[in-house]
Amino acid sequence: MKRYLFMIGTFVTSLLATQSIFAQSTPAEFAEMSLQELFDLDIENEQQTSPKWNLSYQYKFAEFDGYLDGDKSLSLDEVLWSGPEETRTNKNFPVVPTVIRQRAHLFRVGYQYSNDVAFYLSAPFIKQDTDHISIVENYDQFIIETDGVGDTVLSVNYKFVDTEQHKWWVNLGVSLPTGSIDELGDTPRAPGDQQLPYTMQLGSGTFDIPVEFNYQHIGYHDFSLSISAMLRTGTNDRQYRLGNNYRLSAKYSFEVNSDFKWFVGSDFQYSSDISGQDDSLLVDGAIPYPAGITNPALYGGRKINMRTGLTWRIDNQFSLTTEIGKPLYQNLNGPQPKETWRSAIQMSASF
């Protein structure tokens, strides 16, 4: 916790330092101008007053609890293979993750190169833990945790329509494999630390391509649509490639007053399963997967999520956004842990 507070403090301190460098014409300065000064002021010879830099920090949390096979709920008893007296199948396992919690501290820097083009660099710090139950002696209940830097994303944003009422833009980037795919932990698979399953790794291990296409109708009643994808390329050093993600999102937002904006949104998300496999996760036997999360076929599926939140425009530089979301429908390649809810808090500053 102290580490997180230190990171936030460092970030805010850097905002302040940046603010003093880029401080320009203020409302107070304009309020002091006389009528004659306003009358004589050259408004065409404008110095740069639009913000050039954008810094944001986002804390995201997601929790997965319970199991789905397709859209059918499964109890932990159904997923846990209880031993030789029960038939072992592709749908039950001697080790079962029960609750997965994922947290990400996402830092992003943006630079507005021109009115239409902006560049972004974002890097997450990820912390995740998973509660397990198993039939293995001394591992009847255990927790696995990992944390570290995730994949870094460089992207460019291009606005090709930007009017007072309508905005269209595309975002294209590259995700660099800076997140570890070699995280180790103590699992029942063997004594000591071993390679952890795909969910517990911090990165994809591949160069990926995030692409996003957006439309926004601007006004007191905003409406926006977004189509986005994370396209994976190649195969990582552990001989697998995470599934592609595709998302269709819609969001409506309403100006509660000049400071607060409330929004509600929904998105449809499709993820494919993992290609290839990390052989170090397997065990000997007819069914080599000790847990569902070690089987690359048991990833991906379809989800429909609802989310709502509030944006507080503290002023023209700072904003704070909180949101909470919950899946309305999930159809997963299961048995697979199902998402229960997620939330996010974001602070953003422009200079």
Added chain:
Amino acid sequence: MSIDLTRRHLTDFALQCRLVMTLLVCLTLFSSPDAQAQTALNKEAKVKAAYLFNFTKYIEWPDSSFSSSSSPVEICIDRNPTLEAFMRALVKSRKVGKQQRTLQIKSLQGSDKCHLSYLSQDIDSSSEVLSNSVNVSEANNSFDPLAILFFQQNGRLRFEINMKEIERLDIAVSSELLKLARIK
């Protein structure tokens, strides 16, 4: 190894609460008036905002248009939250007129009283609240009645005052303001 799931859930919730509190404290501490004053508006919009403030210094509304001697001058902004926020910062702690009235900046939408209104291009002409307001807009706005119109001349922002409208509104405009205005 035993685990207490309930305790872990509470820890997550507590972590998020602490983060929200930390962010709020940081924002409160560091959103100084100077920081809040900065804006993404272009220079022309800022100059317009400064003009709107100045107009309230050189226009006297009849006492009957205020509910009390301490009532503020109400400035309404039509569908422009960014300008509204800038104006709010601009007039903060400032007083105008003989009565040294404060200024209240608000959105035109939902307002039932405005002393001065800044209108966008496609304003709904049926707005009743505008009939008793000093309406300010751009020269190419066809909305009627407009009391003050902004226009550009040689890279400068100028304004035109419609005297018929001033008389109709029964307001007093200072000669200093009229001296700089183009009179219609």
